[in-house]
Amino acid sequence: MSSPEIERLIGLLAKLPGLGPRSARRAALYLLKRRESVMTPLARVLNDTADAVGICGTCGNLDANDPCGICADPQRLGSQICVVEGVADLWALERAGAFAGRYHVIGGVLSALDGVGPEDLNMTGLAARANEPEVEEIILALSATVDGQTTAHYITERLDGADVSITRLAHGVPVGGELDYLDDGTIAVALKARRPV
Amino acid sequence: MEWRDQGLVLSARKHGETAAIVSLLTPRQGRHLGLVRGGQSRRRQGLLQPGNLVDAVWRARLEEHLGSFTLEAIHGFSAGVLDDPLRLKGLTAALALLDAGLAEREAHEGIFHETLGLLRALEAAPGAGAEDGTRGWIAAHVRWELKLLDCLGFGLDLSACAATGTTEELVYVSPRSGRAVSRDAGAPYREKLLALPGFLIDPGAAPSRIDIAAGLALTGYFLQGHHFAGTGRAMPAARNRFIDALGK
Numbered sequence: 001m002s003s004p005e006i007e008r009l010i011g012l013l014a015k016l017p018g019l020g021p022r023s024a025r026r027a028a029l030y031l032l033k034r035r036e037s038v039m040t041p042l043a044r045v046l047n048d049t050a051d052a053v054g055i056c057g058t059c060g061n062l063d064a065n066d067p068c069g070i071c072a073d074p075q076r077l078g079s080q081i082c083v084v085e086g087v088a089d090l091w092a093l094e095r096a097g098a099f100a101g102r103y104h105v106i107g108g109v110l111s112a113l114d115g116v117g118p119e120d121l122n123m124t125g126l127a128a129r130a131n132e133p134e135v136e137e138i139i140l141a142l143s144a145t146v147d148g149q150t151t152a153h154y155i156t157e158r159l160d161g162a163d164v165s166i167t168r169l170a171h172g173v174p175v176g177g178e179l180d181y182l183d184d185g186t187i188a189v190a191l192k193a194r195r196p197v
Numbered sequence: 198m199e200w201r202d203q204g205l206v207l208s209a210r211k212h213g214e215t216a217a218i219v220s221l222l223t224p225r226q227g228r229h230l231g232l233v234r235g236g237q238s239r240r241r242q243g244l245l246q247p248g249n250l251v252d253a254v255w256r257a258r259l260e261e262h263l264g265s266f267t268l269e270a271i272h273g274f275s276a277g278v279l280d281d282p283l284r285l286k287g288l289t290a291a292l293a294l295l296d297a298g299l300a301e302r303e304a305h306e307g308i309f310h311e312t313l314g315l316l317r318a319l320e321a322a323p324g325a326g327a328e329d330g331t332r333g334w335i336a337a338h339v340r341w342e343l344k345l346l347d348c349l350g351f352g353l354d355l356s357a358c359a360a361t362g363t364t365e366e367l368v369y370v371s372p373r374s375g376r377a378v379s380r381d382a383g384a385p386y387r388e389k390l391l392a393l394p395g396f397l398i399d400p401g402a403a404p405s406r407i408d409i410a411a412g413l414a415l416t417g418y419f420l421q422g423h424h425f426a427g428t429g430r431a432m433p434a435a436r437n438r439f440i441d442a443l444g445k
């Protein structure tokens with residue numbers, strides 16, 4: 001049917017999240033029809049990005065520089081480190097623009113089912129950073145799931161000897177959320193974490 | 198094929214980009230797997246947290262198919278223990294034992310209700326820091342492991358001494374037969390026998406930390422040696438982490 005090169009392109013596109021073989025075929029056709037305006041620049045950007053971007057040796061963020069832009073930024077607060085599961089969570093927090101400190105990406109959560117143990121996560125670097133004199137607070141921004149909170153408790157135990165305060169994000173009613181649509185677990189947690197107004 | 202039952206979520210594994218394969222413990226169908234479409238969505242992830250009690254409808258064209266679940270939340274046990282590391286470890290240990298230990302599609306109504314009772318005790322227990330209040334649910338966990346052994350076909354007989362038949366001073370368990378042994382009858386072999394803490398035969402007895410450790414060592418011996426070793430699987434790491442946390 002198609003040439004091997006096109007089939008290879010379709011095969012690789014189909015590996016992207018959200019794309020199956022049919023949509024990959026459509027995307028390949030789209031790219032081939034717009035060779036100059038989309039395909040060649042995209043190929044160049046993919047190549048450049050693959051060459052340039054790496055993992056920050058300090059926090060685990062993805063960036064073209066090591067240390068990354070956030071770690072190297074003197075305007076960011078060195079006293080606060082926000083621990084996140086992945087780079088997507090770091091990006092979400094940056095989008096919110098509510099945090100001015102630095103991050104630490106642990107690269108997943110402990111999961112007995114998936115066989116993810118502490119040795120699979122970026123924990124050693126976190127323990128070292130927590131012992132730096134300028135660090136005062138470690139904020140655990142992990143999912144409110146069984147695995148996420150198991151990881152949060154593990155980190156708390158691991159950082160037991162460090163002279164830092166350990167906090168976590170609040171659990172409860174989301175902004176714009178209606179009580180009627182919330183599950184009973186969220187309502188119970190929100191009630192437990194109520195505070196005076 | 199279709200059935201409807203209550204179910205406790207034991208685990209949820211990602212399947213493809215959007216679905217999840219969920220393992221439920223139900224009273225009439227036993228441990229049963231099924232596909233939940235959209236199981237990775239943000240809306241569904243809360244529902245599929247281990248320890249949640251759900252109303253489940255399972256549908257498949259043939260009985261031997263994986264089939265798909267339609268789930269609706271009844272009660273979220275996990276939410277109540279997320280803040281307490283020890284209770285969270287207890288919850289994950291119990292669910293991991295069920296998920297790894299029970300055969301699929303074998304009805305175990307008894308263990309379903311026992312697990313529900315354990316989760317209620319976990320939820321109602323005082324949180325972290327309440328040192329004395331925590332032992333009630335931990336003792337309940339050890340008793341629950343005894344029930345699990347029974348359900349797996351390795352029930353211990355703690356009613357009378359295997360050697361003399363007496364019901365007094367039962368302080369050992371034979372690692373071979375799983376039967377209780379009295380202090381006198383067991384004295385010559387006490388190095389080889391397992392300790393039987395009093396709270397496992399007297400429901401009114403308040404266990405000490407040493408009793409709890411002995412109880413978990415007893416159930417652990419039979420779970421590992423008689424069940425998991427036979428299936429070629431290791432004891433779930435979640436149970437080991439729970440025991441480590443109790444020792445601290």
